[in-house]
Amino acid sequence: MTTESPGIERTHVWGIQRSRIAGYLFGVATAACWATSPILIRKGLVGLPSPLWGVTVGLTVAAVAFAMWLWIRRPGPHLRTSSGGAMDRMIKVAIGFQVLAGLASGLGSVARTIAIDVAPVVVVVPLVQTASLWTIVFASLILGRHVERVTPKLVLGAVLVVVGAALVIVGLEA
Amino acid sequence: MIGALWSIGGAIAFSLGHVALAKGIPPLGVVRATTVLLVSAAVATAVAALAIDGPTVLTAAPLAAIAWFAGAGLIHYGGWGFMNASIQRVGPSRFSAISGVTPLFGAVLAVAILHESVNPVMGLGIVLIVVGTYFIAAS
Numbered sequence: 007m008t009t010e011s012p013g014i015e016r017t018h019v020w021g022i023q024r025s026r027i028a029g030y031l032f033g034v035a036t037a038a039c040w041a042t043s044p045i046l047i048r049k050g051l052v053g054l055p056s057p058l059w060g061v062t063v064g065l066t067v068a069a070v071a072f073a074m075w076l077w078i079r080r081p082g083p084h085l086r087t088s089s090g091g092a093m094d095r096m097i098k099v100a101i102g103f104q105v106l107a108g109l110a111s112g113l114g115s116v117a118r119t120i121a122i123d124v125a126p127v128v129v130v131v132p133l134v135q136t137a138s139l140w141t142i143v144f145a146s147l148i149l150g151r152h153v154e155r156v157t158p159k160l161v162l163g164a165v166l167v168v169v170g171a172a173l174v175i176v177g178l179e180a
Numbered sequence: 181m182i183g184a185l186w187s188i189g190g191a192i193a194f195s196l197g198h199v200a201l202a203k204g205i206p207p208l209g210v211v212r213a214t215t216v217l218l219v220s221a222a223v224a225t226a227v228a229a230l231a232i233d234g235p236t237v238l239t240a241a242p243l244a245a246i247a248w249f250a251g252a253g254l255i256h257y258g259g260w261g262f263m264n265a266s267i268q269r270v271g272p273s274r275f276s277a278i279s280g281v282t283p284l285f286g287a288v289l290a291v292a293i294l295h296e297s298v299n300p301v302m303g304l305g306i307v308l309i310v311v312g313t314y315f316i317a318a319s
Contacts, residue, residue: 021318029269030317032262033278039259041285045293046252053245056237058229063238063246064253065225069218071254072211072261081211096207103204104213108220110197115221116228117190125183131283133187140195141276148199154273160319164273166312167280173305174283178290180299 057119065112128179132172138164198272201264210264217264218257277316284309 017024043064050060075081114137121130142164145154205213229238266275284306290296298306 026270026274026317029266029275030278032266032269033275034281036259036262036266036275037279037282038285039255039262040279040282041289043252043256043259044286045289046248046255050245050248050252054237054241054249056229056233058225058233059238059241060249060252062222062225062229063249065218065222065257067250067253068257068260069215069222071258072215072218076211076215079211081209094207100204100207100213101216103200104208104216105220107197107200107204108217108222109224110193110200111217112221112224112228114190114193114197115225116232117186117193121183121186121190124186129183130187133184134191134194135280135283136188137191137194137198138273138276138280140192141198142273144195144199145202145271145273149202149272153202154271156273157319159315160273160277163312163315163317163319164277164280166308166315167277170305170308170310170312171280171283173308174287174302175305177299177302177305178283178287178296180301 057122058116061115061119126179128176131175132168135168135171138168195272195276198267198276201267202272205264205268210261210268214261214264217260274316274319278313281309281313 019027022030047057047060051057054060054063118130118134121134139161142154142156142161146156201213201217204216208216263275263279266278270278287298287302287306291298
């Protein structure tokens with residue numbers, strides 16, 4: 007008699023949760039974009055020697071591109087509105103958090119620009135890279151430990167990446 | 181010392197931004213959330229640029245320089261779309277830690293385009309980044 011065994015779904019690939027792989031790949035894609043842009047920025051700084059205006063031009067062009075994508079494709083989720091057409095409170099709160107994130111990112115860019123202006127890159131870049139360690143602390147404090155599961159492996163991994171990044175920058179500058 | 185303080189201040193601002201994104205993305209979706217993020221960041225930096233550098237620097241700049249920055253912005257801030265998609269799936273802590281691999285790509289580009297060689301310090305750094313990234317992904 008043969009028995010059919012139920013299909014066994016692999017939940018992990020090389021110890022990495024399968025459902026999260028896309029999220030990590032998007033993270034790596036972000037890093038690739040961030041590493042590529044300085045090549046164009048260096049060329050731009052020759053004619054426009056203001057990193058702040060450079061950042062503003064870049065942000066404006068990207069904002070227009072995303073707004074056009076939003077207008078043409080109208081991707082989901084569709085925003086819920088009340089009968090009077092007013093925005094759902096949850097949507098307003100979400101927009102508020104995005105605006106806060108935008109202001110924080112803008113402030114971070116300005117702080118990094120000033121830091122590079124007054125201190126060597128080998129000092130500035132590794133210190134700015136500690137953002138990942140700060141995020142682990144703030145995420146568990148603000149979002150709660152039930153949302154952001156901070157494990158020793160995550161902390162160790164973040165520390166190794168920060169130290170490794172610092173060494174790469176020091177090596178590049180040597 | 182002042183440079184270190186600005187650097188750490190910048191790191192804290194970026195990390196708070198990542199945490200705020202985790203709250204804002206789910207109801208809006210990645211594209212809408214990224215658009216709001218970009219518009220608010222553009223307004224913030226425009227105010228800073230006007231206050232610190234003044235408008236003359238921009239108006240006197242050649243079109244080619246503005247075009248280079250526009251291209252850089254499309255790549256760098258287009259990456260914010262990937263960032264939001266990543267935060268939506270793995271959360272801000274894991275995204276922030278994974279995005280630390282940026283200097284690794286910088287080193288790869290320096291070797292590939294500028295034909296720089298990998299010295300032992302860079303090599304050790306690359307190994308630590310790869311091992312650290314695996315720990316983050318498997319955490």
